[in-house]
Amino acid sequence: MHDLDIAEVARQSGVPASTLRFYEDKGLIASHGRHGLRRQYPASVLDRLSLIALGRAAGFALDEISLMFATDGRPQIDRKMLATRADELDLTIRRMVAMRNGLRHAAKCPAPNHSECPTFQRLLRAAASGRLGARGEKAGTPTARPTRDRKKSG
Amino acid sequence: MHDLDIAEVARQSGVPASTLRFYEDKGLIASHGRHGLRRQYPASVLDRLSLIALGRAAGFALDEISLMFATDGRPQIDRKMLATRADELDLTIRRMVAMRNGLRHAAKCPAPNHSECPTFQRLLRAAASGRLGARGEKAGTPTARPTRDRKKSG
DNA sequence: CTGCGACTTCAAGTCAACTTGAAGTCAAGC
DNA sequence: GCTTGACTTCAAGTTGACTTGAAGTCGCAG
Numbered sequence: 001m002h003d004l005d006i007a008e009v010a011r012q013s014g015v016p017a018s019t020l021r022f023y024e025d026k027g028l029i030a031s032h033g034r035h036g037l038r039r040q041y042p043a044s045v046l047d048r049l050s051l052i053a054l055g056r057a058a059g060f061a062l063d064e065i066s067l068m069f070a071t072d073g074r075p076q077i078d079r080k081m082l083a084t085r086a087d088e089l090d091l092t093i094r095r096m097v098a099m100r101n102g103l104r105h106a107a108k109c110p111a112p113n114h115s116e117c118p119t120f121q122r123l124l125r126a127a128a129s130g131r132l133g134a135r136g137e138k139a140g141t142p143t144a145r146p147t148r149d150r151k152k153s154g
Numbered sequence: 155m156h157d158l159d160i161a162e163v164a165r166q167s168g169v170p171a172s173t174l175r176f177y178e179d180k181g182l183i184a185s186h187g188r189h190g191l192r193r194q195y196p197a198s199v200l201d202r203l204s205l206i207a208l209g210r211a212a213g214f215a216l217d218e219i220s221l222m223f224a225t226d227g228r229p230q231i232d233r234k235m236l237a238t239r240a241d242e243l244d245l246t247i248r249r250m251v252a253m254r255n256g257l258r259h260a261a262k263c264p265a266p267n268h269s270e271c272p273t274f275q276r277l278l279r280a281a282a283s284g285r286l287g288a289r290g291e292k293a294g295t296p297t298a299r300p301t302r303d304r305k306k307s308g
Numbered sequence: 309c310t311g312c313g314a315c316t317t318c319a320a321g322t323c324a325a326c327t328t329g330a331a332g333t334c335a336a337g338c
Numbered sequence: 339g340c341t342t343g344a345c346t347t348c349a350a351g352t353t354g355a356c357t358t359g360a361a362g363t364c365g366c367a368g
Binding site: 170172173176180189190191192210215216217 | 326335
Binding site for chain 1: 167168201203204205207208210211212213231233234236237239240243244246247249250251253254256257258260261262268277278279280281282284286287
């Protein structure tokens, strides 16, 4: 297992070097030494980055993800935590399905404007009551920002 | 239609006064005058707040929501935008379902650790490739912060 | 041995949607 | 008419996950 230069890791993983440094500061990944100033990572860092990506996709915060790697090294992920997250996702999915259906209805609703559409009104009341959870409690996909550009080398 | 004091709007809608001011600054709602310093809102502001909550729940940004209220007043929501959003939600839902299934499997997977579970490995590769969209492109539920307390008046 | 360019550090900026804090104002009750 | 307390404004802070910028360092080609 030869070590990889940070630039190499960035290229192979598609994760920007700045992010790799950020992750290292956070303790999510570890470099194995330096060549001059340049961080050298063990090849296993690529697996680790995949796991981090998976955790992020599942909606875990970086801090939570760092807990999944026990202090020593390998994952040992708490199965209960996974199940809990699955349940949360389930709830979010149900909300999103309701919302999607509502939107689709509203999009093709024959009523002249939405204030006369009972389906829309129902949705409206649900939103006002918080049942649709405008501000996620922890549930949804993470952050969801309006799209910075994301280059993927390759 | 008698006007409502900001405190009254806050009480009836459950939206904090600070948020109401913030929304007014943003142009999402409008006060009708003042009693002393206190903003007076028309009763219709409550409907408006519901609509805002709905928009937020559907994943629209405040700026997008403000576009839904034409300069004059009433909604006139672009149906095409709703359909587009529904499609985006659909994609997100599919990703989340995949993720939920993966998590559930991993939670009860008999393999001694996850590095030996093929289902987990498949999920891992999907995440690494970005197919699961760790950083939402716009899709998911909004912000999803780790839960500030949220009081809901009666 | 010099120049270059890719790395380094560290602080600060970004984004969205609010919240918080300090300092001020005003209507109403006593 | 003075206190009270709920409002007001405006600026700055918060959170999470990064990115950006300035200034510095280092290995290597020439």
